[in-house]
Amino acid sequence: MARRVGIEVSIAVSEAVKLADVDLIAAYPITPQTHIVEHLSELVADGELDAEFVPVESEHSAMSSCIGSSAAGARTYTATSSQGLALMLEVCYIASSLRLPIVMTIVDRSLSGPLSIWNDHSDLMMERDIGWIQIVALNGQEIFDMTLHSFKIAEDHNVMLPTQVHMDGFTLSHVIEPIEILDKAEVDKFLKPYVSPMSLDPEKPVTIGAVGVPEVYTEGRKAQEEALLNSKDVILRTWKEFGDLFGRYYEPIGTYKADDAEIIFITMGSITETCMSAVDQMRQDGKKVGIAYIRLWRPFPFDELIEAVTKADALVVIDRAISHGGPGGPLASEIKSALYHQAQRPFVNSFIAGLGGRDITINVFKEMVEKTEKTMKKGVEPGYEFIGVKE
Amino acid sequence: MARDQGIISWKELPLGCAILEPGNAKDLRTGDWRSKRPVTDYEKCIKCGMCYIYCPDMCYIPKDDGLFEWNEYYCKGCGICAHECPKDAITMVEEEK
Known part of the structure; x- marks a missing residue:
């Protein structure tokens, strides 16, 4: 047993x-x-x-x-x-x-x-x-x-x-x-x-x-x-x-409160559980947020990802690594390329966070959503941002 | 359209590109890498066997009469035999197209 x-x-x-x-x-x-x-x-x-x-x-x-x-x-x-x-x-x-x-x-x-x-x-x-x-x-x-x-x-x-x-x-x-x-x-x-x-x-x-x-x-x-x-x-x-x-089932893309979400976080690894707490708090404040988290990174589950996120208005993609001199985070890059062929796709906001052991707290997730709401109003998809970097 | 340059379909390759036939490197014709070929003047040859000893590809085969026969299938034309021959009996000659 x-x-x-x-x-x-x-x-x-x-x-x-x-x-x-x-x-x-x-x-x-x-x-x-x-x-x-x-x-x-x-x-x-x-x-x-x-x-x-x-x-x-x-x-x-x-x-x-x-x-x-x-x-x-x-x-x-x-x-x-x-x-x-x-x-x-x-x-x-x-x-x-x-x-x-x-x-x-x-x-x-x-x-x-x-x-x-x-x-x-x-x-x-x-x-x-x-x-x-x-x-x-x-x-x-x-x-x-x-x-x-x-x-x-x-x-x-x-x-x-x-x-x-x-x-x-x-x-x-x-x-x-x-x-x-x-x-x-x-x-x-x-x-x-x-x-x-x-x-x-x-x-x-x-x-x-x-x-x-x-x-x-x-x-x-x-x-x-x-x-x-x-x-x-x-x-x-x-x-x-x-x-x-x-009794424990796994799927390539896991989701949390994503069905009716207007803004979906894309996460990988242990920050997902902190993100769940952040989503619960934001839901209490009336924000329709959810999560799609990546369990299978290679081979990348393109179909499952598209299925999970295309209905959302915006995606907040959190990268914990950077492709220097390139398109920013490798995860965001992958998500964008997965959505390229979709006639209608969500707004993608890309953040580099949690590098070298820096904590991503509930407030950081909330800040990412606020920033995304602001940039959506402008209607222009930004590049990527190092969130919380000291200028 | 790009020409198919493969020698075997990817669907037929053994797992991990393994080679299942032992010693099949012997089928690889390395002779066509050659730009010069060694030609032995058997009048000068003293049957010392230095070409046979020094050849890195074992392209000289001893014959019953003590002379050495050159193997054009594998010889890459490196010229070591010509360099080592104590009687200058081996000359490197341009391959003709």
Whole structure:
């Protein structure tokens, strides 16, 4: 039977990884690591989890080890964050192009500089174009569930893609939340052992990671793109199956009081729950506001997003990262491009907020709505704004 | 319209662009990278085998009579054999179109 416990969210992720019965964990155990791999190393050392724990010499080596392990047909896991993820990036491309179903938790934090260890989505957006599935959690329960989903999604033979589950650093990773921890028998009903469609085997030798000459590279990329797009069906099916078993259903775009909303916030991650409190307060003041929050970032759920937001008058898009020298926030950029083909689309107001651990309080959400109402009256869609920046 | 330059359909590529046939690199004709070809003057050759030893692509094959036969399918025309030959028996000659 599942038990509901007060637990640090990072530790809950380790428990999910243990329940998934992984074969190998490779990680570099120093800042910016979290308790996730620290606790996993304890579980392995104490004999509670029968897996190899490889303490490598860098994040680059962590992902390289994961690639070898996954290619050999083992269920493989790692976790990292910010600068560590940046060091890993080169090898992350290899994991997706080799179609290896590695699961990685990313505890989202800002990238230096100035040197920062605090939460934002700089590292999440850095990973946007690398061909991994990217799922974003709102709270501790979601990250626990999504960790289990990810193995099943990634290892599906119609997917075979590495998968990242994102949770906000500190505001989620280091807090204690009440989380329902499933037991092994329940997880076993949902998640079967990994069967690799093409593991390294001396009896059936294959070459992986060979050169892709110009006559092959384009076809390789096309195949990878189609695989990522097709993964959405498996993601939806897996979430449905999990919901039917355990009662917690997930969808690519979640909504909160959005049906009749005139202004809809677009959010990602843990700020969504603060935003819900702000929406409740503003609703009491008679403002018709709501939220559409992004759980599935890659592959991006264009249809679901359009369905959720096109009826609104305006969208308040909150980016926790910036594409320097470009169109502002990467989330706003995505939303605008999703709405481009709509005959009628909402006014889009784009804010950069919560960088490097700066709090986004209820008043900040209210201020964003006030600013949006003002700019709507002018009728001109503004560019993006760093909200709360000291001039 | 852009010409289809692929050698295999993306739908037929094995998972992760893996190569399922072991050692199929032997089918790759690297000889067409060549702009110059080595030509051996067998009158000068002393059968020392330096060309055979130094060739990075193993393009010289020893024959029963002690001479070495050149493999035009793989030779990239690097010229190492000509450089190393102690009797200057190998000359690099321009490939003709």
